[in-house]
Amino acid sequence: MTDDVVQLAASRAARYLARLAAALSASRANASFPDVRAAAAHLRLAAGPLAVVLTSGLPSYQAWARMRADWQVAREASVGGRARGLVGLPAPRLGDLGVAERSNDRRTRRLQVTLDKVATDGRMLRLLAHLTVDRSLDDQALLDLLFPAADLPVELLLVRLVAAPGVRAVERVNIGAVDIFADIEADVPPVDPPRLALAAPGAVALSLSTASCALDLTPGDNDVLSVPATGDAAAVRQRLGTAALPHRLYLDRKLVLNAVARPVLEQRVRARGTRTVLYPLEAP
Amino acid sequence: MTLVEDAFRAVVEQFKDPLAFLRELVQNSLDAGSTVVDVDVRLDGELVTFEVRDTGDGMDRAVIEGKLLRMFASDKEGDATKIGKFGIGFKSVFAVRPEQVIVDTVRGAEAWRVVISEQGAWELYPLDEVLEGTRVRVLRREPDQGARARLVDDSRATVQRWCRYADADVRFCGASIRTPFALDAAVTVRVPLTAPGDELLVGLTAARDAPWGFYNKGLTLLEGAGPFEGLAPWVCFRVRDGALEHTLTRDNVIHDDAYYRVMALIDETARGPLIVAALAALEDDGPTRDAVCRAAALPAATGLLHRPAARARRPVLRDARARPVTIERARSATRKGRAVRVTGPSALAWAAEHDGQLVLLAPRVSGEAALLDALLGPGQLLHETHVAIVPAADKEQWQAAPLAHATAALLATAGHLVDVVVGRLDDADQGLGDVPAVFAADPARPVPRSTALTVPQTSKRKRASLVLCLDTPVVADALRLAETDTWLAACLLARAVMACSGDAGAEALAAACWRKRAERGA
Numbered sequence: 001m002t003d004d005v006v007q008l009a010a011s012r013a014a015r016y017l018a019r020l021a022a023a024l025s026a027s028r029a030n031a032s033f034p035d036v037r038a039a040a041a042h043l044r045l046a047a048g049p050l051a052v053v054l055t056s057g058l059p060s061y062q063a064w065a066r067m068r069a070d071w072q073v074a075r076e077a078s079v080g081g082r083a084r085g086l087v088g089l090p091a092p093r094l095g096d097l098g099v100a101e102r103s104n105d106r107r108t109r110r111l112q113v114t115l116d117k118v119a120t121d122g123r124m125l126r127l128l129a130h131l132t133v134d135r136s137l138d139d140q141a142l143l144d145l146l147f148p149a150a151d152l153p154v155e156l157l158l159v160r161l162v163a164a165p166g167v168r169a170v171e172r173v174n175i176g177a178v179d180i181f182a183d184i185e186a187d188v189p190p191v192d193p194p195r196l197a198l199a200a201p202g203a204v205a206l207s208l209s210t211a212s213c214a215l216d217l218t219p220g221d222n223d224v225l226s227v228p229a230t231g232d233a234a235a236v237r238q239r240l241g242t243a244a245l246p247h248r249l250y251l252d253r254k255l256v257l258n259a260v261a262r263p264v265l266e267q268r269v270r271a272r273g274t275r276t277v278l279y280p281l282e283a284p
Numbered sequence: 285m286t287l288v289e290d291a292f293r294a295v296v297e298q299f300k301d302p303l304a305f306l307r308e309l310v311q312n313s314l315d316a317g318s319t320v321v322d323v324d325v326r327l328d329g330e331l332v333t334f335e336v337r338d339t340g341d342g343m344d345r346a347v348i349e350g351k352l353l354r355m356f357a358s359d360k361e362g363d364a365t366k367i368g369k370f371g372i373g374f375k376s377v378f379a380v381r382p383e384q385v386i387v388d389t390v391r392g393a394e395a396w397r398v399v400i401s402e403q404g405a406w407e408l409y410p411l412d413e414v415l416e417g418t419r420v421r422v423l424r425r426e427p428d429q430g431a432r433a434r435l436v437d438d439s440r441a442t443v444q445r446w447c448r449y450a451d452a453d454v455r456f457c458g459a460s461i462r463t464p465f466a467l468d469a470a471v472t473v474r475v476p477l478t479a480p481g482d483e484l485l486v487g488l489t490a491a492r493d494a495p496w497g498f499y500n501k502g503l504t505l506l507e508g509a510g511p512f513e514g515l516a517p518w519v520c521f522r523v524r525d526g527a528l529e530h531t532l533t534r535d536n537v538i539h540d541d542a543y544y545r546v547m548a549l550i551d552e553t554a555r556g557p558l559i560v561a562a563l564a565a566l567e568d569d570g571p572t573r574d575a576v577c578r579a580a581a582l583p584a585a586t587g588l589l590h591r592p593a594a595r596a597r598r599p600v601l602r603d604a605r606a607r608p609v610t611i612e613r614a615r616s617a618t619r620k621g622r623a624v625r626v627t628g629p630s631a632l633a634w635a636a637e638h639d640g641q642l643v644l645l646a647p648r649v650s651g652e653a654a655l656l657d658a659l660l661g662p663g664q665l666l667h668e669t670h671v672a673i674v675p676a677a678d679k680e681q682w683q684a685a686p687l688a689h690a691t692a693a694l695l696a697t698a699g700h701l702v703d704v705v706v707g708r709l710d711d712a713d714q715g716l717g718d719v720p721a722v723f724a725a726d727p728a729r730p731v732p733r734s735t736a737l738t739v740p741q742t743s744k745r746k747r748a749s750l751v752l753c754l755d756t757p758v759v760a761d762a763l764r765l766a767e768t769d770t771w772l773a774a775c776l777l778a779r780a781v782m783a784c785s786g787d788a789g790a791e792a793l794a795a796a797c798w799r800k801r802a803e804r805g806a
Binding site: 028029031032072098100148172212218219220250254275276278 | 292318320321338339340344346390391392393394395413416417453479480526720
C-alpha cells in the first residue's frame with residue numbers, strides 16, 4: 001500500500017510537531033491506545049524536515065523510524081541536551097509486542113497481548129487482545145500472527161485470530177488508534193472526508209478511535225465519524241453475536257479539538273446522536 | 285447483617301487509615317487501564333466530596349451488579365495483570381463512613397450511575413452524560429472545620445504515599461504527584477523483570493534508615509526503612525512486580541512464590557551485580573566517591589569486595605598521589621607491613637613513598653578510611669606514629685652550618701656522634717610541640733615519634749642525624765646568638781637538645797663547656 005506523503009520543511013515541521021504533540025498531550029488516552037505521552041515527548045524532541053502521510057495527517061513510518069534511530073544513538077552516545085531528553089524516554093514503538101500472562105495451566109496460557117505499531121498510513125495503533133493459546137505458541141509466533149493483521153478492521157482481525165492455529169479462545173480484541181490529525185494551518189491538504197469536515201482556517205483536530213470485539217460487551221457505534229463497513233468486514237459483522245462468533249462490536253471515537261474545530265464537530269455529534277468525548281486543545 | 289457483610293466490615297475496619305480507600309480506587313483505575321487518574325477533595329460547607337476519575341475501561345451492568353456491589357467478589361481474581369483481587373477495593377470507601385457514594389461509569393454502549401447510601405442500599409440509573417471511564421464520588425458530612433481541612437491534607441498525603449510511583453499519571457487536585465521510581469543509595473543497580481515496566485532496584489547504602497518497598501504497577505504494597513530481615517544490612521531496594529500482592533488487610537505483602545523469587549533475586553543482585561557496580565563506581569573518581577566508599581565498607585568487611593579474586597584486582601583504592609591501587613596490592617603490602625595510610629599529600633607521605641612503602645589515602649573520618657579499615661583491618665594514620673623531616677633550603681643550611689658544626693662537636697664530647705642538619709618537622713598534629721631537634725637514623729625517611737627524642741646509640745660506623753628544627757624558639761634564638769657567639773649558642777642548644785631527650789648528661793655537658801670557656805678566656 002502506498003500513501004501520498006508530503007515533506008514538511010524544518011520550520012513548518014517544527015510548528016506541525018508542536019501542535020501534534022500538544023494535541024496528543026491534551027487527550028486522556030487510556031491503555032487501549034499507544035502511549036500518547038511518550039509519543040508527544042518524542043515529537044517535541046524531533047528536529048529537521050518531516051514526512052507526513054496525507055490520508056492520516058500523521059508522521060510517516062519512516063519519520064518514526066528516524067526518531068527511533070535518534071533515540072538509539074542518544075542512548076549509545078549521550079552528548080547533549082536533546083540526547084539527554086531522548087534517553088529518558090521509552091523507545092518509539094513501531095512494531096513492539098508486549099505479552100503479560102493473566103494465568104496459565106499445564107497446556108494453555110491466558111494472555112493479555114499488546115502490539116504497538118505505526119501503520120504505513122501513519123496511524124499509531126495499539127492492538128490489545130485477551131487470548132488463550134497453546135503453550136507451544138511462543139511470543140515470536142504471536143508477533144508473526146499479529147503484526148500483519150494489526151492494520152485490519154477489528155472484525156477481520158478477530159476472525160483471523162479465531163482461526164489461527166494454537167489459539168484456543170479469543171475473549172477480546174481491541175484496536176485503539178490515533179488515526180487522524182488535521183492541521184489546516186500546516187498546509188497539509190485534507191484529502192479524506194473527516195478531515196474535509198474540518199477544513200476551516202485555524203482548525204486543529206486529533207482523532208482517537210477504538211474498535212472492540214469482545215464476549216462481554218454491549219454492542220454499539222459511538223463513532224461520530226464512522227462509515228458503513230464494506231466487503232469482508234461487512235460480512236463478518238453479520239455473523240457477530242451468533243453461536244459461531246459470539247463476540248460483540250463496539251466502536252468509539254474521541255476527539256481533541258481547538259476552538260475553531262469544535263463547533264464543526266459538535267454539530268456532527270448532534271447530528272449523529274453519539275456521546276462523543278471532546279477534549280479541548282489550547283493553541284500551542 | 286449477614287456473616288459475609290460482618291466479615292467485610294471487619295476487614296474494612298482493619299485498614300489503619302480510613303482514607304486508604306483513595307488508594308483502592310486508584311488501584312481500580314489502573315486495573316481498568318487508565319493512564320490518567322484525577323483525585324480531588326472538595327469542600328462545600330460541611331460536605332466533603334472525595335472524587336476519583338479515570339479514563340479506563342469502565343463497567344457495564346453485569347460487572348456493577350455481579351462484582352462491584354457484591355461482598356468479596358472481584359472480576360480480577362485469577363488475572364495476574366490486575367492488582368486488586370479480593371473484591372475489597374471499592375468497598376473500602378465505607379471506611380470513611382460516607383453519607384452517599386455515587387459511581388458514574390461507561391463501558392461500551394452502556395453508561396450507568398450507581399447511588400449507594402450509607403447503609404449500603406443502592407440504586408442503578410442509566411447515565412445521560414458524556415463521560416469516559418469511571419468517576420467515583422464519596423460524600424461525607426464533617427461539621428468540624430479543622431477536621432475538614434485535615435481531611436484534605438491527609439488525603440494528599442495518602443495519595444502521595446501509596447500512588448507516587450504509579451504507572452498512571454495520578455493527580456491530586458490537578459497537580460501530578462508522580463515521582464521517578466528511584467532509590468536514594470550510593471550505588472544502584474536496575475534489574476528489568478519479565479513483564480514490561482516491572483523492575484527491581486537494589487542499592488548499596490550506609491544509611492541505617494535506607495528505604496525499601498514493594499510495588500505493583502507502581503502502587504505501594506508495603507514500604508519501610510532500615511535493614512530488611514533476611515538481607516544484608518547494606519542493601520536497600522524497591523521492586524515493582526505485577527506478581528506481588530498485598531494481603532487482604534493491605535498491611536503486608538503475601539509471602540508466596542513470587543515474593544520469595546523476588547527476595548532471592550534481591551539477595552543475588554546485592555552479592556553480584558551490585559558489588560560489581562560498586563567496584564566500577566570506585567574505579568571512577570566521581571563526586572559521590574566518599575559515599576560509595578562508606579557504603580562499600582560494609583560488604584568489604586564480609587570479603588565481598590575482594591572475593592572472588594578478580595574483584596581484588598580492581599583498582600578501587602587511591603594512593604597519596606590519587607593514583608589507583610588494587611585491593612590485592614594493598615592487602616599484600618599490608619600483610620608485609622609495607623602499607624601506610626595518610627590523610628593527604630604531605631612530606632610525610634613522600635617520605636614513606638621514598639622508603640618504598642605503599643602510601644594509601646585515607647582522609648580523616650572519611651568513607652575512604654572506613655573502606656580501608658574494612659578491607660585491610662583497622663590501621664593508624666602514619667602521622668600518628670611518625671613525623672617527616674622537611675630539609676631546609678640551601679641558604680638556610682649554609683647560614684646554620686657554623687652552629688650545626690659546633691653543636692655536633694659539643695655532642696661528640698658527650699659521646700653522641702651525630703650529623704647535625706637543619707630542617708622542619710612535617711607534623712600536622714603538632715604532637716612534638718616546640719622541640720628544638722629530633723634524632724633520626726635517616727632524615728629522608730619517616731621518623732618514628734617514639735624514637736625522635738631519644739639520643740640514639742651511635743658509633744663511628746653507625747652515625748645518626750640530629751635535625752635542628754627551624755622556626756622553633758630555641759633554635760631561632762640559638763641562630764641569632766650564633767651570629768655573635770657560635771660556641772655559646774652551640775653550648776646552649778646542645779644542652780637544650782639533651783635536656784629534651786631526657787639525657788642526664790645535659791647539665792654535665794653544660795658545666796664542661798663553661799669550664800672549657802673559662803680556661804680559654806683565662
